[in-house]
Amino acid sequence: MAKAREKGKIPHGDWSAIRTRHAAGESLASIARDYGCTGPAIRYIINRPTDAPASAGDAQPDAAPAPAATPPAPAPARETAPPSSPPTxxxxxxxxxxxxxxxxxxxxxxxxxxxxxxxxxxxxxxxxxxxxxxxxxxxxxxxxxxxxxxxxxxxxxxxxxxxx
Incomplete structure (x- = not known):
């Protein structure tokens, strides 16, 4: 019997890169393949408010860490989503x-x-x-x-x- 895939969370540091990739037109399925999870898990990240911290109980049932062969891009120094109150x-x-x-x-x-x-x-x-x-x-x-x-x-x- 094949070993079941270990489930986990996508690190919060990768969430802004995921949102950016989606905003640039990349499909949920394509992003999900890179992270070894499902499209709905990526949609969860994209639809989650950017300024709301995730609690320890927020689980993403299908999310897994990025595969070792293709490391995710480092998180940008600044948040890439529009801030809640943009600077003037x-x-x-x-x-x-x-x-x-x-x-x-x-x-x-x-x-x-x-x-x-x-x-x-x-x-x-x-x-x-x-x-x-x-x-x-x-x-x-x-x-x-x-x-x-x-x-x-x-x-x-x-x-x-x-x-x-």
Whole structure:
């Protein structure tokens, strides 16, 4: 008789990477395969409020630790989900921009780590797509900063008034 799979929890440090991967369009099944669990276990993590700590009694019946052959990406230093009260952005900056930047950075790191463990043709395509998304959000950030700077310079010029 085959030995039953040992059940366990996915570490909380991996939850933000899971949310990021899902937000980037990766399917629940694909993420679940990487963690050796089911899609509903991943859906549980995605739907759980980001600021609510899990109690010791919250069990994920189908969740198991990530397989040793494909270690999960390290958790980003900052939370990648949108904060409950986002910081006030500079005037002219899209308030969702920080979340988009954090999400794409975490997504890129996840795909990059996955590529390092297996450089299959599919992984190349995934890494190229993640690189493109990261470059797009970096370009959007640059555009937003240039617009904000120009607006700030116009406002300062208007406050100074005409010189005699």
């Amino acid at each position: 952005p500079a005037p002219g900056i899209d308030p969702e921009l920080r979340w988009r930047v954090s999400s794409e950075i975490a997504s890129f790191l996840t795909v990059f780590d996955s590529f390092l463990t297996s450089d299959s043709p599919a992984r190349y395509d995934e890494l190229l797509a993640a690189t493109d998304r990261l470059m797009r959000v970096a370009a959007r950030t640059h555009i937003e900063l240039e617009r904000a700077r120009a607006a700030d310079q116009r406002a300062r010029g208007a406050k100074a008034g005409p010189r005699a």
